[in-house]
Amino acid sequence: MMRRNFSEVEEVKGFPNVLLILSPDHFSLVKAFSKYANVFPYFIEPSSLIHVMHRIPGRIKADHKSFPSGMLTLLGKILNHPHKLKIKHVKPEDIDLVFVSDPVVCRIDLKKYKNAVKAYWSQDCIYQSTFYTQLLSTKVQDYDIVFCAHKPYLERFKEFGVKTYWLPFAYDPDICRPMDLPEKYDITFVGTLTENRKRLLMKIKEKFPYLKIFFGAAFQHNMAYI
Numbered sequence: 001m002m003r004r005n006f007s008e009v010e011e012v013k014g015f016p017n018v019l020l021i022l023s024p025d026h027f028s029l030v031k032a033f034s035k036y037a038n039v040f041p042y043f044i045e046p047s048s049l050i051h052v053m054h055r056i057p058g059r060i061k062a063d064h065k066s067f068p069s070g071m072l073t074l075l076g077k078i079l080n081h082p083h084k085l086k087i088k089h090v091k092p093e094d095i096d097l098v099f100v101s102d103p104v105v106c107r108i109d110l111k112k113y114k115n116a117v118k119a120y121w122s123q124d125c126i127y128q129s130t131f132y133t134q135l136l137s138t139k140v141q142d143y144d145i146v147f148c149a150h151k152p153y154l155e156r157f158k159e160f161g162v163k164t165y166w167l168p169f170a171y172d173p174d175i176c177r178p179m180d181l182p183e184k185y186d187i188t189f190v191g192t193l194t195e196n197r198k199r200l201l202m203k204i205k206e207k208f209p210y211l212k213i214f215f216g217a218a219f220q221h222n223m224a225y226i
Contacts, residue, residue: 016096019087019113023103028172037097040090046103054080054105058133069136076136082109102130105138118142121167122157123149135160175224189215190223 018037057072092112101121120143147167157164
């Protein structure tokens, strides 16, 4: 299900109005944009059953390259009708930028934002299935600009007539900053532990048993402390 979470926005005159459509864990983007714009955040839960259905065409194409794209595009339209956003605090015609980031993979009805630049950030496009999902379900062709964090996929987006630019990850200087703390670990890995990553880290641990190693999840400031 879509989850709306608009807070009252204290608008700054002269600032552009930006509609951010994100997953709930990307609130750091709201913070970053808020320095330069009047931000209207709209959070969508990407782990819902509806979003799992949205990903079906992309997964089929990734596993079966010869499957006709036209049929998958049609399947994407059937499983993923364009979502109409209801915004109370600003008129659609007053929005200057619509910025959507994966893992939001639903189609958005962008037609009413006629005065806005529409941008999509493909920030986690490291798998074939993610790439095809963004083409077939998100329909990145509906956007004026696509930003891609992973260079290998820049040209692939361009092959489909998408205006694409490289936009790599950055860090939050309020979180990732020098700290006057004693070193606790020799090696750290903070992130999602896939099976491949876990195997690699366990091999390092077995080969160098004298090293103090941390691997696992940590959130924001806890990550920086580690």
